Amino acid sequence: MHEYPATLEFINIAAQKARAANARRVTRVRLVVGEQSGLAPESIQMYFEIIAEGTVCADAALEIETVKTKWRCPRCDIFYERRPLSFACPRCGEDGEPTSAGREFYVDSIEVAD
Numbered sequence: 146m147h148e149y150p151a152t153l154e155f156i157n158i159a160a161q162k163a164r165a166a167n168a169r170r171v172t173r174v175r176l177v178v179g180e181q182s183g184l185a186p187e188s189i190q191m192y193f194e195i196i197a198e199g200t201v202c203a204d205a206a207l208e209i210e211t212v213k214t215k216w217r218c219p220r221c222d223i224f225y226e227r228r229p230l231s232f233a234c235p236r237c238g239e240d241g242e243p244t245s246a247g248r249e250f251y252v253d254s255i256e257v258a259d
């Protein structure tokens with residue numbers, strides 16, 4: 146349910162950008178959503194269609210790029226995607242630690258039109 150306020154927030158950001166650019170509508174919004182952000186892309190898409198209705202974002206295409214969670218091995222200092230049921234480093238087998246990669250949620254770009 147975090148998707149509702151998150152969607153509301155980026156629609157507001159897009160609307161502000163459109164206003165600042167004197168544009169009448171937003172044509173495209175690109176989001177980056179990490180796997181560990183707690184936000185489901187399909188829910189964002191669903192809320193977007195509901196919330197954007199009647200706003201400058203109504204006809205905008207929403208593109209969501211998802212980012213995989215990355216783990217870091219303290220011994221090898223490498224980043225990797227963990228396998229199911231395992232936290233082990235693919236090189237040495239030691240358990241890695243989670244990093245901030247995969248927690249992102251931000252607007253990557255907004256396109257507007259007159």
Ligand SMILES: [Zn+2]
Nearest residue numbers: 218221234237
């Ligand atoms: Zn390692």
